Structure formats: C-alpha cells, structure tokens
Amino acid sequence: QVRLVESGGGLVQAGGSLRLSCAISKRPDSEYAMGWFRQAPGKEREFVARISRSGGMTNYAHSVKDRFTISRDNVKNTLYLQMNSLNLEDTAVYYCAADGKRTLGTSLDGTYDYWGQGTQVTVSS
Numbered sequence: 001q002v003r004l005v006e007s008g009g010g011l012v013q014a015g016g017s018l019r020l021s022c023a024i025s026k027r028p029d030s031e032y033a034m035g036w037f038r039q040a041p042g043k044e045r046e047f048v049a050r051i052s053r054s055g056g057m058t059n060y061a062h063s064v065k066d067r068f069t070i071s072r073d074n075v076k077n078t079l080y081l082q083m084n085s086l087n088l089e090d091t092a093v094y095y096c097a098a099d100g101k102r103t104l105g106t107s108l109d110g111t112y113d114y115w116g117q118g119t120q121v122t123v124s125s
Contacts (some may be wrong), residue, residue, distance in 0.1 A: 002026045002098050002114040009094060009119030016086050016123075022079035022096030022116055033105035034079045035112060036070060038092035038121075047107035048094070049081065057104050063089070086123045093118040 003025040012018050026032065035050040049060045049070035058070050069082040079096050097112035099105035105112060 002030075002032065002100075004096050004098060004114055004116035006094065006096055006116045006119040009121045011122045011124060012086055014087055014123055014125050017082070017084045018086065018121060020081040020083065020094055020096075020119060020121070022081075024077040024079060024098065026077065026098075030100065032098040032100050032114075033102050034070075034072060035097045035099065035105045035107075036079075036081045036094060037097060037109055038090075038094045039118075040089075040092040043092075045095070045109050047109070050105045050107065051079070052104040059104070059107070061107070083121070086121075088123050088125060091121060091123045093120050 005023045008020040031053045036048040037045050038048050039045040047061050051058045051070045055072045067085045071080045095118045096116045098114040099112045
C-alpha cells in the first residue's frame with residue numbers, strides 16, 4: 001500500500017510562488033511514477049505534471065509549462081511541485097498520485113493507483 005500526504009498549499013497573490021510537497025509512504029522495494037493533478041470548483045480534475053520513477057523524465061500540461069516544475073527526492077520519498085507566476089486560473093485543490101504500473105505515468109487520472117487527500121491553492125488578485 002502507498003500513502004500520499006500533500007502539504008504546502010495556501011493563499012498567494014497573483015504572480016507569486018508556492019512549493020507543494022507530497023510525502024510518499026511505501027514499501028522500500030517498490031517504485032512509483034508520480035503525477036500532480038488539480039481540481040477547480042465546478043470543474044473536472046485535470047492533469048498538471050508527471051515524473052518518472054527515477055525523476056529523469058517529466059511532462060507538463062500546456063497551461064503550466066514554463067511556470068511549474070515537478071521534481072522528486074527518492075531518498076526522502078518526497079514529490080514536489082514548484083509553482084511560479086501563479087494566476088487566478090491556478091486556484092484549485094492539488095493532488096499527488098502514484099502509478100505502480102509504468103515507468104512514467106500518463107496524463108489520465110484513471111490510470112493512477114493511489115491518491116493523496118489534496119491541498120488547497122488559492123490565488124488572489
């Protein structure tokens with residue numbers, strides 16, 4: 001089993017930055033590709049970024065490319081999302097997710113096996 005706990009969300013002004021973290025509790029011999037997703041009020045959950053098991057491959061949604069950076073520390077078992085130049089459209093609950101089947105997860109939320117509880121990010125004008 002895998003337990004994911006997000007942290008780092010909060011209220012930030014437009015143009016500001018936040019770094020989200022996702023603590024990963026898992027068996028030492030297991031590996032997971034990871035992803036970040038978000039869900040804004042009244043909208044479906046959407047893909048934000050994904051990273052391979054080793055961290056060597058990453059991919060981003062077009063809306064966050066060049067503003068957000070996904071990374072991981074496999075020693076600390078922690079996933080990160082550095083978010084810069086935040087705008088109002090980035091307001092959402094952000095979730096981390098783990099995929100035990102692939103080296104690099106997909107952009108489809110239905111393909112991930114485990115999810116965190118989410119952390120709220122609110123961007124104000």
